[in-house]
Amino acid sequence: MAVSNVQSAYDKLNAKSGVQTANEAGAADRFLKLLVAQMQNQDPLSPMDNAQVTSQMAQIQSVTGIENLNKTVQGLSGQFMQMQALQGTQLIGRDVIVPGNKLLIENGKAEAGFELNTAADSVKVEVLGPSGHVLDTLNLGAQSAGAHEFTWNAGTNATATGVTFRVTAMSGSTKLDTTPLMHDTVSAINTSGDSLTLELKNFGNVAYNQVKAFN
Known part of the structure; x- marks a missing residue:
């Protein structure tokens, strides 16, 4: 099972409407299971390329990090709206x-x-x-x-x-x-x-x- 096949399986798990926005935590878990299975069944005479594995791990971390950043931004946006609403109430009658x-x-x-x-x-x-x-x-x-x-x-x-x-x-x-x-x-x-x-x-x-x- 080549690294490229793991990547293909990971992409299919995440792809929804052309955007990798499914449950990131679940996708990451499935990706790691595929990677572990690959390592367990690899050919001892043709081991996995460490550089490729590192690249795949970095990608899953990046996707998860972006998702977390989006949640943080959404939270800040909600707080900003609440602050604006509070300021807006002070304008009533003005x-x-x-x-x-x-x-x-x-x-x-x-x-x-x-x-x-x-x-x-x-x-x-x-x-x-x-x-x-x-x-x-x-x-x-x-x-x-x-x-x-x-x-x-x-x-x-x-x-x-x-x-x-x-x-x-x-x-x-x-x-x-x-x-x-x-x-x-x-x-x-x-x-x-x-x-x-x-x-x-x-x-x-x-x-x-x-x-x-x-x-």
Whole structure:
């Protein structure tokens, strides 16, 4: 029984969907039994190659080690999720700033913001009604790179709903990338799946890692 035959038997024992992810402890035990049987029945005039045996032993140890590492990582991931959930509960009832272009009008005004990757010569914010028509335009002038906030006085639109905004930033004749930022309040957290989600009071859900700031 050659070493290559032992390897072939070991591969068959482990192969499931093309990946060696079966019960590693059981596979290792069966592999060692095959190896011992080979040694007991080897030809005394043609003994096994020590280098090949060492290689096979190293492989089974490597596979088992990877499996143990995966279990450790999964455990750490679970602990990290629990820590995130604990932090998330502290945000319930707090105001947060997250990516989005919706405006919530309260006491006749709405607050929102935007983020620039690079400085802009001019920034324009257009407030849009539910049908997409422009309700108002705010010319904010030159702005540096980073996050900025603005306040819109709603006036006669104080009771309007479904209001959004659009940011246009220019550097010379070049239009710059912008990220709109909206304000909302965290009403609950959701830990289902493999990520933490914040449930917002007015504008749906957002991933915890999307929060830019909170008040």
